[in-house]
Amino acid sequence: MSRRFRMWVLGAGLLGVAVLFGAACLRLPNFGGDSHPYGDRSVQAALARHTANVIAAVNFDQRAFDTLGEESILFAAVLGTVVLLRQTREEREISPAPARVPPLVRRYAVVMLPIALLVGLYVVAHGQLSPGGGFQGGVVVATALHLLYIGGDYRALERVRPVGVYEVGDAAGEAAYLVLGLAGVIAGSAFLSNALIGYGTFNTLASGGFVPLLNMAVGMEVACAVVVLLARFLDQAVEIKEEPGT
Numbered sequence: 001m002s003r004r005f006r007m008w009v010l011g012a013g014l015l016g017v018a019v020l021f022g023a024a025c026l027r028l029p030n031f032g033g034d035s036h037p038y039g040d041r042s043v044q045a046a047l048a049r050h051t052a053n054v055i056a057a058v059n060f061d062q063r064a065f066d067t068l069g070e071e072s073i074l075f076a077a078v079l080g081t082v083v084l085l086r087q088t089r090e091e092r093e094i095s096p097a098p099a100r101v102p103p104l105v106r107r108y109a110v111v112m113l114p115i116a117l118l119v120g121l122y123v124v125a126h127g128q129l130s131p132g133g134g135f136q137g138g139v140v141v142a143t144a145l146h147l148l149y150i151g152g153d154y155r156a157l158e159r160v161r162p163v164g165v166y167e168v169g170d171a172a173g174e175a176a177y178l179v180l181g182l183a184g185v186i187a188g189s190a191f192l193s194n195a196l197i198g199y200g201t202f203n204t205l206a207s208g209g210f211v212p213l214l215n216m217a218v219g220m221e222v223a224c225a226v227v228v229l230l231a232r233f234l235d236q237a238v239e240i241k242e243e244p245g246t
Contacts (some may be wrong), residue, residue, distance in 0.1 A: 050199035051208040056128045060214040064192040068177055071218055075174045078225045082167070085232040101152030109151030116144035122218035128208040134215045138222025146230060154234075163231045166224040173221025180213055 029035045046057035059067045096193035120140030127133030148157040184193035192210070 017071060047202075048210070049194055049209055050202040051211050052129045052203045053131065055131070055206070056133050056211055056215060060128075060211045061134065061209075062217075063195045064181070064194070064210075064214060067214070068181065068192070069211070071174060071221055074222065074225050075170065078167075078170055081229055083166050085236055101150075106151045106153075108149040109130050113144055113147045116147065117141060120144055120223070124207065124216060124223075125136050125212075127215040127219070128211045129203060129205070134218030134220075135222050138219045138224075139152065139226055141223040142226035142230070143220075144225060151233065161231060163228060166227045166231070167193070170221055170228055173219075173224060174218050176217035176220070177214060180217065182209060226231035 010148060029037060042058055042062060043054055043056050045062055046052075046054040049061060051057040051061065120137045120143075123132035123137030124134055125137075125141060127137065145161055146157065148154075148160065154240055181192040184196060187193075187196050189195055192214075194209045195212065199209045205212065
């Protein structure tokens, strides 16, 4: 394929995107007006399904398929990192030297780890009720574990994050989201349809139908994915060294 042909294809694609974008902008409500049809419909749909956090209703109900795409991007990033940063024949694993960390920093890491872990789990569990959710809480949970690394004990970090287990958890979180989506198809409804179970009592942990279940699946996938990503990069920086003469 010649360079000129590729440029023609690119130009045609950009022209199509520009036309669609312009058509979409022409149908938008006036800027600064008091009419907010999308926001009003989102709120109504969230309340109809007993989801107190409208953002969670949008992410895991009204546009749950888009969220599957976002989750899959992270899953693909983890898969690519595992493949690219695997130990090769020209590399060897060494035992990292103990880090010299001020006692105050070490105590801070030890004290804050359970607190941060609890906060992360709380954010995931209450995603359908208050700001936060699986993405945010998953990152907090993964970051909490790495306070051990900040505290200078890399071996302790390795004991609490066996990478193989978290790789399985990453895949399980992604699969759980897909299985919940397929449950709607099997039941004769749409993919990721939030109409198979009751919506529960408004403003409780069991409210929102599929929203809290999808939120927990995302929380599990994100937490495990971030742990695996950081583990691979830390291993390269701390434990993996090239063999001399390679």
